[in-house]
Amino acid sequence: MRAASHALRPAGKRLGLVPTMGALHEGHLSLVRAARAQCDAVAVSIFVNPTQFGPNEDLARYPRPFERDREMLEQEGVDLVFAPTVEEVYGTVADKSVRATPATWVTVEDLSGKLDGRSRPGHFRGVTTVVSKLFHIVEPDVAFFGQKDAAQLAVIRRMVCDLNFPVEIVACPIVREADGLAMSSRNAYLDATQRKEALVLHRSLMRVEELARAGERDATKLAAAGRAEFVKEKSVRLDYFEIVDAETLDPVADVSAGALVAVAAYVGTTRLIDNVLLAAT
Amino acid sequence: MRAASHALRPAGKRLGLVPTMGALHEGHLSLVRAARAQCDAVAVSIFVNPTQFGPNEDLARYPRPFERDREMLEQEGVDLVFAPTVEEVYGTVADKSVRATPATWVTVEDLSGKLDGRSRPGHFRGVTTVVSKLFHIVEPDVAFFGQKDAAQLAVIRRMVCDLNFPVEIVACPIVREADGLAMSSRNAYLDATQRKEALVLHRSLMRVEELARAGERDATKLAAAGRAEFVKEKSVRLDYFEIVDAETLDPVADVSAGALVAVAAYVGTTRLIDNVLLAAT
Numbered sequence: 304m305r306a307a308s309h310a311l312r313p314a315g316k317r318l319g320l321v322p323t324m325g326a327l328h329e330g331h332l333s334l335v336r337a338a339r340a341q342c343d344a345v346a347v348s349i350f351v352n353p354t355q356f357g358p359n360e361d362l363a364r365y366p367r368p369f370e371r372d373r374e375m376l377e378q379e380g381v382d383l384v385f386a387p388t389v390e391e392v393y394g395t396v397a398d399k400s401v402r403a404t405p406a407t408w409v410t411v412e413d414l415s416g417k418l419d420g421r422s423r424p425g426h427f428r429g430v431t432t433v434v435s436k437l438f439h440i441v442e443p444d445v446a447f448f449g450q451k452d453a454a455q456l457a458v459i460r461r462m463v464c465d466l467n468f469p470v471e472i473v474a475c476p477i478v479r480e481a482d483g484l485a486m487s488s489r490n491a492y493l494d495a496t497q498r499k500e501a502l503v504l505h506r507s508l509m510r511v512e513e514l515a516r517a518g519e520r521d522a523t524k525l526a527a528a529g530r531a532e533f534v535k536e537k538s539v540r541l542d543y544f545e546i547v548d549a550e551t552l553d554p555v556a557d558v559s560a561g562a563l564v565a566v567a568a569y570v571g572t573t574r575l576i577d578n579v580l581l582a583a584t
Numbered sequence: 585m586r587a588a589s590h591a592l593r594p595a596g597k598r599l600g601l602v603p604t605m606g607a608l609h610e611g612h613l614s615l616v617r618a619a620r621a622q623c624d625a626v627a628v629s630i631f632v633n634p635t636q637f638g639p640n641e642d643l644a645r646y647p648r649p650f651e652r653d654r655e656m657l658e659q660e661g662v663d664l665v666f667a668p669t670v671e672e673v674y675g676t677v678a679d680k681s682v683r684a685t686p687a688t689w690v691t692v693e694d695l696s697g698k699l700d701g702r703s704r705p706g707h708f709r710g711v712t713t714v715v716s717k718l719f720h721i722v723e724p725d726v727a728f729f730g731q732k733d734a735a736q737l738a739v740i741r742r743m744v745c746d747l748n749f750p751v752e753i754v755a756c757p758i759v760r761e762a763d764g765l766a767m768s769s770r771n772a773y774l775d776a777t778q779r780k781e782a783l784v785l786h787r788s789l790m791r792v793e794e795l796a797r798a799g800e801r802d803a804t805k806l807a808a809a810g811r812a813e814f815v816k817e818k819s820v821r822l823d824y825f826e827i828v829d830a831e832t833l834d835p836v837a838d839v840s841a842g843a844l845v846a847v848a849a850y851v852g853t854t855r856l857i858d859n860v861l862l863a864a865t
Contacts, residue, residue, distance in 0.1 A: 305750060314595055406694045407712075407746035413687045431688075432747075439748040465688035466713075467720040469586060 304385050308441050311344040311382055318344050320443035320470075322434060325349040325386075326366040326488035327375050330478040334447040335379045337475050342445055346383040347376050348437055353389055354405070355429030366491055385441060392436060409435045411458045411465070417552040418454040418565055419576065422542050427458045434459055438470050445471045449478075451485050453563055453578045457552050477577070479505070485577045492573040500538050501570045504577040507532035507544065511564050515581050520557050522546040529564065542567035542574065549580060559584055585666050589722050592625040592663055599625050601724035601751075603715060606630040606667075607647040607769035608656050611759040615728040616660045618756050627664040627722055628657050634670055635686070636710030647772055666722060673717060690716045692739045692746070698833040699735040699846055700857065703823050708739045715740055719751050726752045730759075732766050734844050734859045738833050758858070760786070766858045773854040781819050782851045785858040788813035788825065792845050796862050801838050803827040810845065823848035823855065830861060840865055 312318040319342030321334045331347075338345040349372055356362035369386065376384050388394075393405050408428055414420065415427040438446065448456050456474050463472055478486045483505035484498075493501055507529040514528055526546050533541045547554050549563035561583035567576045593599040600623030602615045619626040630653055637643035650667065657665050669675075674686050689709055695701065696708040719727065729737050741753050759767045764786035765779075774782055788810040795809055807827050814822045828835050830844035842864035848857045 405746050407690065407692045407743050409688065409690050409747070411688045436748045439750055442750060462688050465686050466690070467717045469720055469723060 304383075304387075304440050305442065307383055308346065308443075311346070312444070316343040317444045318342060318346060318442070320437065320441050320446045321345065321347045322437050322446065322448070323347060323349055324351045324365065324488065325372045326368060326491070327372045328478075328486045328488060328490075330449050330451060330486035332375065332379060333478050334449060334475050335376065335381060337473065338445070338447050339380060341473065344382045345380075346385060346441055346443065347381050348441065349384060349386040350392060350433070350437075352392075352429055352433040354393070354432060355426050357423055357425065360423070361489070361492075364492075366488055385437075392433070405432060408432050409462060409466070411461050414454075414458045414461055414552055418543060418545060418547070419452075419567060420454065420458070422567060422574075427455070430455055431458060431462050435462070435466075435468075438468055443470055445473055447473050447475060450474045450580070451477045451487070451576065451578070453549065453565055453580075454552060457550055460550070483509070485575075487575060489573055489575060493570060497538075497570045497573070500536055501575055503532055503536040503539050504566050504568055504575055507566060508564055508577060508579040511546075512579050512581065515558055520559050520584075522555050522558055522562065525558065525564070529566065533568065538570070540569040542569060546581075585664075585668075585721050586723065588664055589627065589724075592627070593725070597624040598725045599623060599627060599723070601718065601722050601727045602626065602628045603718050603727065603729070604628060604630055605632045605646065605769065606653045607649060607772070608653045609759075609767045609769060609771075611730050611732060611767035613656065613660060614759050615730060615756050616657065616662060618754065619726070619728050620661060622754065623726055625663045626661075627666055627724065628662050629718055629722065630665060630667040631673060631714070631718075633673075633710060633714040635674070635713060636707050638704055638706065641704070642770070642773075645773075647769055666718075673714070686713060689713050690743060690747070692742050695735075695739045695742055695833055699824060699826060699828070700733075700848060701735065701739070703848060703855075708736070711736055712739060712743050716743070716747075716749075719749055724751055726754055728754050728756060731755050731861070732758045732768070732857065732859070734830065734846055734861075735833060738831055741831070764790070766856075768856060770854055770856060774851060778819075778851045778854070781817055782854075782856055784813055784817040784820050785847050785849055785856055788847060789845055789858060789860040792827075793860050793862065796839055801840050801865075803836050803839055803843065806839065806845070810847065814849065819851070821850040823850060827862075 319338035321338050323331050351365050409431040410428050420427045460472050511525045511529045530544045544566045546562050546564050555562050558581050562581045565578040600619035604612050632646050690712040691709050701708045737755050792806045792810045811825045825847045827843050827845050836843050839862050843862045846859040
């Protein structure tokens with residue numbers, strides 16, 4: 304992979320990386336298109352990273368339609384698809400022994416316990432460790448991440464800044480279905496009823512955005528209005544609904560300087576996330 | 585620094601990095617000379633890294649003879665000296681706030697608590713974090729480390745392997761004074777009496793090497809012989825004397841497959857380390 308990466312970017316050429324877990328949808332493809340527009344060559348990694356899943360999460364059933372993914376990426380004109388096995392990514396130490404988990408971890412201490420990191424202990428440590436590995440293997444100039452995983456984006460930006468990674472991070476907007484549901488590989492888990500119930504995530508965010516646009520600045524009131532939408536949708540269990548600083552993920556009291564409104568909820572056993580950025584006023 | 589690094593290695597050229605804390609001696613210069621022999625360009629970093637010092641250690645009094653160091657490196661034909669301030673290395677997050685310690689840590693979990701990591705909690709986490717940063721800033725093809733810091737070398741090798749850093753690690757042999765004392769910036773702390781007492785470290789290692797060469801394979805017996813030298817030198821307080829696998833730092837029972845004999849001891853308040861590698865037989 305490293306040799307292929309070097310071949311793709313002779314002096315002065317920019318290589319873009321889109322790290323994914325596969326099961327590609329229009330959200331991923333928007334990242335690929337942004338990469339193609341901004342870079343000379345584009346690599347996409349497909350790796351369902353076990354270290355970012357908790358013991359009771361959906362690692363085993365996470366969809367892995369590799370041939371379909373590969374064809375989609377070929378149609379998008381991607382130069383290189385990197386789809387390593389778990390053993391290739393984590394398996395060997397100095398070509399000697401095989402281990403289940405790595406000994407070396409990259410951890411962003413003060414962000415990894417917030418939002419999804421609070422609900423999913425160890426999740427962000429798995430993300431930052433595998434993204435570090437992918438950056439070292441592929442050596443991209445730029446990497447593209449979706450704004451949908453807003454907390455992940457904040458954690459990765461902080462890691463790149465703190466550890467001086469020579470990689471530029473570009474965030475791309477959330478891509479939604481026609482009815483507002485944020486694109487997610489996990490939407491495939493939803494049955495027809497759940498698919499409708501899941502719209503409460505987007506509806507709650509739109510309600511907050513509407514109130515903010517109308518002049519409400521008080522984050523406590525805005526969050527209460529967002530949470531109220533979930534009271535009406537009893538089949539969906541709210542995990543968190545928070546209004547925070549998009550960079551530090553700390554709660555804000557007032558949204559005048561801009562804010563991230565982030566929500567996570569369980570529809571059946573499927574955990575979905577969504578968010579909206581409120582602009583500074 | 586990154587621009588200078590890129591300028592130093594046009595396509596196909598190898599850049600070597602020698603990371604140091606300054607207060608240079610012949611040990612450091614042997615690393616520089618190895619780098620010059622193996623690379624097209626050589627960068628040396630000088631940074632007394634606060635995150636690898638414990639609260640009661642010698643961070644404040646660690647020698648910082650920068651002008652002398654710079655002149656020595658100039659005479660060695662080094663292409664680039666990188667000597668950032670603590671604020672430049674750890675100070676800013678997204679150009680906003682100044683912090684005392686980083687939020688992002690690189691940790692080699694199963695090695696960081698062994699040997700010096702056991703005596704100096706948090707030490708290796710500081711080392712691996714700053715070395716990650718230096719690798720990302722300088723982007724060397726090869727980095728040179730002294731065998732004297734044998735546990736550090738094992739931790740860094742493991743980190744590079746686990747996180748797929750695109751950097752080759754080269755270890756260089758210990759350089760000694762005429763009487764056997766391993767070169768160390770901390771030798772400057774010793775008065776004339778302590779300077780003589782400090783020879784017990786090397787003497788204990790030579791005793792073990794001699795017994796191993798004579799056929800003794802039992803690590804327990806070998807370690808006991810090494811420790812016995814310290815009983816005779818009561819003014820020196822032994823921290824550890826261990827015979828371990830050089831890669832995993834786990835104790836070995838038998839030295840037939842080769843082993844690392846590592847010692848750390850306090851001479852007055854000065855902590856010194858030394859080691860010898862026993863060859864496989």
